[in-house]
Amino acid sequence: MSRLHFNQVFFGLMSLALISAFVAPPRISDVSRIQIEGLFIPISRPAYRLANWVRSRLVHEEPADARPDQAIAAENLALKQEVSRMQMEIERLSALAGERKQLGKFEDLCDRFTVNSADSGNRGSLALGGVLAGLHKEQPVLYSAGLVGWIDSAGVGGARVRLITDAGFTVTGRFVRFQNADGNVKEVQVGDFVPIVQGSGRGDMVIANLAFDDIAKTLRVNDWVVLADEVWPAAVQGMHLGRIVSIGRLERQPLFAEIHVLPATDLTRLRDVWVLMRSP
Amino acid sequence: MRWFSFFILAYLVLGLQAGMGTAMQWNGARPNLVLLAVVFICMNAPRDAALLAAFILGALQDLCGQGTIGLYCFSYGLVAMFVVGVHQAVYREHPLTHVALALAGGLITAMVLAIHGWMHPPSLSRPVNAALAAPRLAALPLFGGAVYSAILAPLVLGGLQRIRSVFQFQPTRHRRGPASVR
Numbered sequence: 001m002s003r004l005h006f007n008q009v010f011f012g013l014m015s016l017a018l019i020s021a022f023v024a025p026p027r028i029s030d031v032s033r034i035q036i037e038g039l040f041i042p043i044s045r046p047a048y049r050l051a052n053w054v055r056s057r058l059v060h061e062e063p064a065d066a067r068p069d070q071a072i073a074a075e076n077l078a079l080k081q082e083v084s085r086m087q088m089e090i091e092r093l094s095a096l097a098g099e100r101k102q103l104g105k106f107e108d109l110c111d112r113f114t115v116n117s118a119d120s121g122n123r124g125s126l127a128l129g130g131v132l133a134g135l136h137k138e139q140p141v142l143y144s145a146g147l148v149g150w151i152d153s154a155g156v157g158g159a160r161v162r163l164i165t166d167a168g169f170t171v172t173g174r175f176v177r178f179q180n181a182d183g184n185v186k187e188v189q190v191g192d193f194v195p196i197v198q199g200s201g202r203g204d205m206v207i208a209n210l211a212f213d214d215i216a217k218t219l220r221v222n223d224w225v226v227l228a229d230e231v232w233p234a235a236v237q238g239m240h241l242g243r244i245v246s247i248g249r250l251e252r253q254p255l256f257a258e259i260h261v262l263p264a265t266d267l268t269r270l271r272d273v274w275v276l277m278r279s280p
Numbered sequence: 281m282r283w284f285s286f287f288i289l290a291y292l293v294l295g296l297q298a299g300m301g302t303a304m305q306w307n308g309a310r311p312n313l314v315l316l317a318v319v320f321i322c323m324n325a326p327r328d329a330a331l332l333a334a335f336i337l338g339a340l341q342d343l344c345g346q347g348t349i350g351l352y353c354f355s356y357g358l359v360a361m362f363v364v365g366v367h368q369a370v371y372r373e374h375p376l377t378h379v380a381l382a383l384a385g386g387l388i389t390a391m392v393l394a395i396h397g398w399m400h401p402p403s404l405s406r407p408v409n410a411a412l413a414a415p416r417l418a419a420l421p422l423f424g425g426a427v428y429s430a431i432l433a434p435l436v437l438g439g440l441q442r443i444r445s446v447f448q449f450q451p452t453r454h455r456r457g458p459a460s461v462r
Contacts, residue, residue: 006328122393170404
């Protein structure tokens, strides 16, 4: 190919890339997207495991809960007792209602998928591997401690999960607090606020739609934020999104609060996730 | 350039970037191994092959991530044009060259990504409140990533320079100047 000819071709390619990135709306440029993450599994999966293993050895993560171990163990015990008591209650009620067959374990509604890698660019997402049949857009993705995000795209070659911490990911929730009363741990809703929880793109989430004066005396650091969003299936309502790590005033609008919410673990380092495949 | 070797390199760096990029991040700054591969190819390959290879690497990285299609293609195209323009004037084996080229390439990429993030914030998964805009992607980690990649460059590019015979880069032909005509 002559130099002049190549220059024209390269200029054309660069122009296409420029238009796709800066001018065309995503719904048009995404038409050309094909799922090719699956091709890189032989390299990306062992690299993902190895890098996370090395990081867990080298980087000491601050514990999410700063209380003494004894206090946490005592609370765990109380929670187990409470779960056991509630399980019995559910069984009694379901037997009464004759709907026992319809009630199954939550795990039965989900399928497990292995995480192959995180995002190769600068966004918050995970690539899933394995047999990806049945996956489609906007299915909820969960892990042992709460909500991970939803399926953003799925194809033959792979599926991508958009994390709740990715910039622009938006859900509504509610605040809850656990209180120990008469030996039982109870979940109590804090206020009747409807927080809009947005991923910040930096591994956490931000709530910026509540007036500071309204929440200042009500909310506390370490309160939980759980999912309460009618767009999501009923089975995942109440799933843990994260805990409040800071409450302050929003810099650009000081009358509003800026509440930072951190998930229970770094979502970009999960090894397996569960996808809600069936409804109860 | 031997294209088969190039595609093996592309496969390896894209797999490693997807697998290790997030785990290696520090304060949100991620190293970009694909960018280092772009710099390596552009330092050694003839102009046309280098530009095309950089564009292909960008396209593959776009397809592997969740970002906008065309963003890395365009960024790496610009990086390739810069590196190809200066590669005759630099000592390719010197670690400082690797650091400087990787830093310059990283800054070009970060600039393009930052401008894009400023112009087109990430889309909201669903519009709950019209008054709330999606948070913009922070620009600082992008520039931090450029520095991080530059720090890794002597290691990665030094290693790749040792095996560059695998790629069978053809020497770039120089145009005869007035001195040689005489």
